[in-house]
Amino acid sequence: MRILIADDEPELLELLKLSLQNEDWIIDTVGNVQDAKVYLDAYTYQIFLVDRTFHGKDCVQELITYGKHKNPSMGILVLSALGSIDEKVQGLEFGADDYLEKPFDIKELRARLIALSRRYVPKVKIFEELEIDLNAKKIKKSGNEVLLSGNEQKLFFYLLERESIVSRNEIMDAIYDNPENITSNAIDELVGRIRRKLHPGIIKTIKTRGYLIAI
Template identity: 30%
Template sequence: MKILIVEDEQSLADDLVTYLASEGNICEPAYDYFTAEDKLAAFHYDIVLLDINLPDGNGLQLLHQMREHEPPPGVLIISARDSLDDKLKGLDLGADDYLTKPFHLAEVNARVKALGRRRLFGGKTEIRYHEISIDPESGTARVNEQQPELTRKEFALLQYFVTNQNRVMTKEAIAEHLWGDYMEMAGNFDFIYTHIKNLRRKLTDAGANDYIRTVYGMGYKWSDE
């Protein structure tokens, strides 16, 4: 999943980025309101961890803006404010969950995983597409009874395709989802072709049909048509 962490306490934001990235997520920090606003306008995120009390703005205003995105990201509010009014206001504005500081990183990770299952996979712990099954918790996939050895990026790419099946995904959208801000450092998108080629080979070698379609001049689509 691609996660934006909006937190003005830089050490905490960096700890969250490191911990959640170690779980296979793409994580980006935003240490202030305006940086978060810029990132939310430029990129799509699956989940946003949102501090309400920012030095240069109110996190609830960001939450209001996020509700206008299509599709909107899942939002977990993380804040030192523990009053009932703040919680209710955040939930009324569309937040999915609320966690009061201080908290353990493992608890944040558990909330993020649960939120990801609800938002992306309808609460399912396993995603199935014909003969392919995907386990987001373990980061593994199976083709019938075989388990292809996928890299983290290949697994993320597979999950991204399956959860966006029948939609044309541009190379730019794929790069943004898998690499976040770092995609801007790439001179071209040849690495996308390499990852797609490797994913296609590993899945078909394990016995899967080839569902990755090239849409010339546009990008790629996962479809059985």
């Protein structure tokens, strides 16, 4: 499991990294909002542990929104000295999944992280240099997000979720509102564009039968 911790207290970041990191957990730490966004862009995190304030400014709503946009399946825990009922409720209303007040017990924090990890089990497939997040429907190639058109995305994830040979007619019925107005060549063209953007071998052509993604 990979966890990102964002806090403007260097000593706390070091303590959390030493206390939480183990053979199963990879811990990344950042000390400001911009670095947090850079890491959220670069990696797929299962949990984002974030402070409310950075150098006196409340940035939690901005970071929660950014994080959930990048990875809707990521669990977010707010760790903050702002611990009134209203402040906790506000953090949860912003989109956080849990809220823990500082000072805290490391055992309780670990237990909450484990509970969050159970709720947000990522569905990620790896193929060569591709990292494919089935929940968020996002694809990264060598760490950089690849943008597919609407129909390219529909076709790719339809094939990926089926995990079986799918005919052109089935694909057309699945991704087009009016498939009767679409030629079968349109599917071939979509497949070609996806291969060029992602990897030549990501979609296999099964002669006379259709297409298959087997990862």
